Amino acid sequence: MIRGFAGLLLVWCLLAEAGPIVMVSTRPAPASTPIQRRIGIAFPVVTTLGDIGTSRGQLVDLGSRTVRMTENWKTREASEGVYSWAGLDSKIDTFHNAGIKIMLTIEADGPAWRCGTSNARSCVFTDIPAFEDYITTLCRRYLGKIHTIQFGNEAFSSYWYVGTSSDFLTAWNAFYAVVRAEMPAARIALAGAQVSLPHAFAVCVEGRAIPTYSSSTGALLNSAQVAAWCADAEIFAMRANYIAVTAGAQYDVLDVHLYDNMEYWDQYMAAMRNLLPGRTWIASELGAPNKRYESTDDAFHAGRVSTLLSTARNLGFVQVYYFQLLEYDPAVDAEHERSGLLRFSDRTTKPGYDTVKAFNSRISE
Numbered sequence: 001m002i003r004g005f006a007g008l009l010l011v012w013c014l015l016a017e018a019g020p021i022v023m024v025s026t027r028p029a030p031a032s033t034p035i036q037r038r039i040g041i042a043f044p045v046v047t048t049l050g051d052i053g054t055s056r057g058q059l060v061d062l063g064s065r066t067v068r069m070t071e072n073w074k075t076r077e078a079s080e081g082v083y084s085w086a087g088l089d090s091k092i093d094t095f096h097n098a099g100i101k102i103m104l105t106i107e108a109d110g111p112a113w114r115c116g117t118s119n120a121r122s123c124v125f126t127d128i129p130a131f132e133d134y135i136t137t138l139c140r141r142y143l144g145k146i147h148t149i150q151f152g153n154e155a156f157s158s159y160w161y162v163g164t165s166s167d168f169l170t171a172w173n174a175f176y177a178v179v180r181a182e183m184p185a186a187r188i189a190l191a192g193a194q195v196s197l198p199h200a201f202a203v204c205v206e207g208r209a210i211p212t213y214s215s216s217t218g219a220l221l222n223s224a225q226v227a228a229w230c231a232d233a234e235i236f237a238m239r240a241n242y243i244a245v246t247a248g249a250q251y252d253v254l255d256v257h258l259y260d261n262m263e264y265w266d267q268y269m270a271a272m273r274n275l276l277p278g279r280t281w282i283a284s285e286l287g288a289p290n291k292r293y294e295s296t297d298d299a300f301h302a303g304r305v306s307t308l309l310s311t312a313r314n315l316g317f318v319q320v321y322y323f324q325l326l327e328y329d330p331a332v333d334a335e336h337e338r339s340g341l342l343r344f345s346d347r348t349t350k351p352g353y354d355t356v357k358a359f360n361s362r363i364s365e
Contacts, residue, residue, distance in 0.1 A: 037313065037363040037364075038063060038064060038065055038066075038359075038360045038363050039064065039286075039309060039312070039320050039321065039322050039356060039359065039360060040059075040064045040065065040066030040067055040068065040101075040103075040319065040320065040321040040322070041059055041062065041064050041066075041067055041068070041321060041322055041324070041325050041341075042067075042068040042284055042285050042321040042322065042323045042324050043068060043069065043070070043323065043324040043325065044058070044059065044067060044069075044324075044325040044326075045325060045326050045347075046069060046091050049090055052090055052091055052094045053094065055325060056094050056095060056098050056100070058325065058342075059095070059098070059100055059325075060098060060100075061357065062341075062353070062356055062357050062360060063357060063360030063361055063363075064100070064356075064360060065099070065100055065101060066100065066101045066102075066103060066147070066319060066321065067095050067100050067101070067102055067103065067321075068102075068103040068104075068105060068284050068321045069091055069095075069102065069103070069104060069105070070104075070105045070106075070107055070153070071088060071104055071105070071106045071107070071138070072106070072107045072109050073106070073107075073109065073110040073111060073114075073131065073134050074109055074110050074111040074112070074115075075087075076088065076134065076138075077111055077134055078111055079111075079113075080111070080113050080114075080130075083137065085141060089141075092104075092142055092145050092146070093145075096145045101147035101148075102145065102146050102147055102148075103146075103147060103148040103149070103150070103189070103284060103319070103321070104142075104146050104148070104149045104150075105149075105150050105151075105152075105153055105192075105284070106135075106138075106149070106150070106151045106152075106175070107121070107122070107152070107153055108121075108122045108123075108151060108152040108153070108155050108160070108161050108168065108171065108191075109121060109122050109123055110123050110125055110131065114126055114127045114130050114131065117162050117163060118162055119158075119159075119162040121159070121160055121161075121162075122155075122160060122161045122162045122163070123162060123163075124162060124163035124167045125170075125171055128170065128171065128174050131171060131174060131175070132174050132175075132177075132178050135174075135175055135178040135179065135182075136178050136182055139178065139179055139182035139183045140182060143182070143183060144185075146183065146186055147186065147187060148186065148187040148188075148189055148253075148282070148319065149179055149183070149186050149187070149188060149189070150188065150189040150190065150191060150192070150255065150284075151171065151172055151175040151191065152168065152171075152172065152191030152192075153191060153192060154191065154192055154193070154194040154257065155168055155191040155241075155245075156191070156193065156194070156197065156238045156241040156242045156245065157194065157196075157234065157237075157238050157241075158234070158237070160194075164241075165240070165241045165244035165245050165248075166244075168191075168241075168245060169244070169245060169248045169249060172190075172191070172245070172249050173248075173249065173250060176188055176249070176250045176251065177250075180250075187252050187253060187319075188250075188251050188252045188253075189251065189252065189253045189254070189255045189282055189284070190245070190246065190249055190251040190253070190254050190255055191245070191255065192255035192256060192257045192284050192285065193242060193254070193255065193256045193257065193272070194238075194257050195256075195257055195258055195259045195260065195268075196235065196238060197238060197239065197242055197256075197272075198256060198258070198268035198269065198271060198272050199212065199261070199268065200230065200235050200238065200239055201239065201268075201271040201272060201275055202264075202267050202268050202270075202271035203226065203230065204229075204230035204235070204239075205239075205271070205275075206271050206274070208264075208267050208271065210261055210264045210267060210268075211261060211264075212225075212226045212229060213260070213290070213292065213293055214292070215292070215335065216292075217292065218290065218291075218292025218293030219293075220293075243275075246275075246276055252280070253279070253280045253281060253282050253318065253319075254272075254276060254279050254280070254281050254282070255281070255282050255283070255284050256268075256269070256272065256281060256282075256283050257283070257284065257285035257286075257323075258283055258285070258286050258287075258312070259285070259286070259287050259288060259290065259323075259335075259336055259339075260288070260290050262288065262304070262307055262308050262311045263307075263311075265311050265312070265315060266311075266314075266315065269281070269315050269316075280318055281315075281316065281317050281318070282317055282318055282319035282320070283312060283315070283317045283319070283320045283321065284319070284321045285321060285323040285324075286308055286312055286320060286321065286322055286323060287308075287322065287323035287324070287336045287339035288301070288304040288305065288307075288308055288336070288339060289301055289304050289336070289338065289339070290335050290336060291335060291336070291337060291338055292335055296338040298350050298351050298352070299351060301338060301339075301350065301351070301352045302350070302351035302352045302354070302355050304352075305322075305341075305352040305355045305356060306355050306359075308322075309355070309356070309359045322341070322356060323336070323339055324339065324340055324341075325340060325341055325342055326340045326341075326342045326344060326347065327339070327340030327342065327343060327344035328340065328344065329344055330344065341353040341356060
């Protein structure tokens with residue numbers, strides 16, 4: 001739990017900032033839920049039918065038995081009442097038929113005809129029953145083929161979700177109710193917490209001494225700069241949103257995305273478990289290195305992947321996924337663009353690919 005009067009006051013302030021909360025019970029996964037030892041892959045290349053088949057083969061070669069993919073309502077129902085399932089059918093069927101368990105992340109976005117406030121990655125739905133119809137149709141179409149499902153990706157910042165925590169909770173709880181009724185065996189994972197959240201709770205709330213780097217320059221921040229980072233309105237709002245959503249949402253498991261500072265991931269997860277005791281966790285994104293302040297050399301990458309795998313193995317996650325199969329296009333200028341196991345230039349394997357393959361080969365499940 002948050003320690004001391006100041007910590008308790010912060011929680012109440014964050015809750016007040018977050019807006020109204022509907023308190024409902026959560027249903028954590030049973031304590032006996034087995035820990036997944038093998039690492040899965042988040043976001044393989046699935047643009048074309050050829051890509052899907054190639055990615056399936058690579059996951060099998062890696063020994064990965066789980067895969068995470070995304071889905072978007074606006075792609076599936078661009079015109080009201082007219083669905084297009086062929087692309088998703090190919091992805092789901094290809095991996096399911098290969099014995100690979102599927103985690104499907106449905107983005108917090110929708111077709112223009114059911115969106116109010118929006119940005120490039122999300123929107124606030126203006127018709128929840130229409131959203132429920134889409135989720136119902138999806139669940140019935142893929143019954144028995146989806147192992148884990150979630151709505152929203154890192155939905156606690158304005159970059160990934162344009163609405164308020166109350167807006168998100170309205171959509172989330174509608175999503176949860178439909179999935180629970182239509183796919184009772186599926187595991188429902190709350191939207192993933194971006195790495196800024198465990199860092200903020202560990203450093204800003206619990207006062208843990210964990211290095212903090214500038215996201216733009218990679219420079220290591222001094223104590224005054226860390227204090228300013230903790231006081232930043234965006235960081236404060238993310239924490240408030242996370243507290244509000246985890247208090248008001250129903251879910252089976254919590255999801256966290258971990259990058260950077262992997263030597264401190266145990267402290268990150270200690271802070272998150274203090275905040276939300278007794279919950280079960282997955283990690284649907286684990287990646288390295290950060291090009292802002294780390295080498296992108298193949299050998300260095302492979303070493304960081306090895307450390308990442310051994311670190312994650314001991315954190316008690318019931319599902320884990322490496323981010324990602326293919327490097328980003330360098331033109332994107334993403335912090336973790338070189339995290340991929342395949343080179344962007346020619347899609348050949350990097351030494352880190354062999355690291356993951358060797359890791360999985362030593363594990364029976």
